[in-house]
Amino acid sequence: MFVLHALGSNGSGQLGIGHKEDVSAPEPVHLPYSLTNPRPKLKQITAGGNHTLLLFQSGDLLWSGDHTTGACGPVNSTSDDDSTELPPRFRPVDLTSLPPGIKPSFVTATWNSTVVITSGSSSSSRHTNSVYTFGTGQKGELGLGPNTTHTPLPTLVQDFPPPETHIIDISSCMGHVVVVLSNGEAWGWGNGRKGQLGEPTASAVFCPRRIEGVRFRVVKAVCGREFTVLFGPPESGDMTVLGSDKWGVRSQAPILSSPLGGVTGWKEAGAGWGSVFVLKADGVLLSWGRDDHGQLAPNGLGRVRHIAVGSEHAAALTEESELIVWGWGEHGNCGPLRNEKGGKSEKGECNKIATAVQGMDITVIAAGCATTWIGFEKQT
DSSP: OEEEEEEEOOTTSTTOSSSOOOEEEEEEOOOOGGGTSSOOOEEEEEEOSSEEEEEETTSOEEEEEOOTTSTTOOOOTTSTTOTTTSOOOOEEOOOTTSOTTEEEEEEEEOSSEEEEEEEEOOSSOSOEEEEEEEEEOTTSTTOSOTTOSEEEEEEEOTTOSOTTOOEEEEEEOSSEEEEEETTSOEEEEEEETTSTTOSSOEEEEEEEEEOOOOOSOOOEEEEOSSEEEEEOOTTTOOEEEEEOOGGGTTTTOOOTTSTTOTTTTEEEEEEOSSEEEEEETTSOEEEEEOOTTSOSOOTTOOSEEEEEEOSSEEEEEETTSEEEEEEOOTTSBTBSOOSEETTEESSOEEEEEEEOBTTEEEEEEEEOSSEEEEEEEEOO
8 A cells, every 4th residue: 555645835736635735744645546555656756836746657647736837737627627626636647649558757847847758669669758748938948949838738849859869867947957868968958047958058948959068978967946967877976067056056066086975876866946965875965055944964864765855955764764854844844843933944944754654664755846745655
C-alpha cells in the first residue's frame, strides 16, 4: 500500500488534500484508489507556481492545482469533474492528443507550464522520444516558437531531440527548461536573460537551443531561478554554473582543489531559486548560495540518503529514516513555525516532520514552491 502526504502552500489546491488551506503538518493526498493499492511506483513529483504533477512508473500522469493557465492540460470547466467546484484532488492529465503507444517518461514544470517527455514505440520507429508542452509561457517556456505562448493541449516540440539522440535528464525552474541528451549535450529554452541558457543571452528563447561552450560530457542539469548547473559523470567532478551569480551560486561553488573535494562522487543534486545542493555518495550534503532564511543545509544532519529541493527550502532523508526540512517556511512547508516575527518566519525553520514507522518506509520525498511531499510504502 502507498500513501502520499503533503504540506505547505495550498491556495490553489496544489497539494490535492481536499481543501485550499495552507497546512504545516502532513495531510494525506487524495489519489485515485488504483494508484494507492496494491503497490504503485511514483516516479516523479514536480511543481509549478500553483500546480503539481505526479508521474507514476505506469505512465499515469496526475494533476492538482490551478488549471486556468493550461498547465494541467485540457479541462472541461462545464463538466461534473470541474476542479473549481469539487474539493481539490489529483486527476488524470488528458493526454488523448498524444499518438498511441507512447507514454510520459519524465515531467517538469515552469511557473505556468508543463513539459512532458514521452517514450515508447510506434509503427514508424522502433523508439520514440519526444517533448510535449502545455500551459502559458511569454518568454519561450513552451518551446513552441514565438507564435505559441498559451495552449492547454499537449503540443509537440518540433524537430527535437536531434536525430540519433534521446533525452536522459530534464530540469526547469520558474522560467526556463534544460534537457540533457544521450550524446552529452545540454539544450534549453525559455528565459535566458542572465545567461542561464548560455550565450548569447536572450530574454526569450522560443525553441530548443544547444548550450554552447561546455567542455565536458553533461549527464545532469539542475535549474535555479536565473541559473543552471550542469554536471559531468560523478567520477569526473566536472561541473559548471551558468547565469546569474546572485547569492554566490557561481562564485561560491566548490572546486576540485577545495577541502570538500569539489563534486566528485555526487549522487543527487538540486537547486532552489537561489541555492544549490549536492549530495555525495558518502552521504555528505554540500550546499551554497542564498541563506538569508536558513535555506542552506543545517549542521548536524549526519549522513543523508536522499534530498529534495524546493523554491526556498529543502529536505533530507537521513540514514535513520528521518525527514528533516529546513529553510523559508512561512507557508508551513517546513512544519510548524517556530522562528516567527510579525507572523512570518524570519530566520528559517528546521524541523523533523516525518519518520519511518512500524511497517511503513519513506520511499518518496519531494519539494516544490513552498510545498513538501512524503510518500510512505508498506514494507514487504
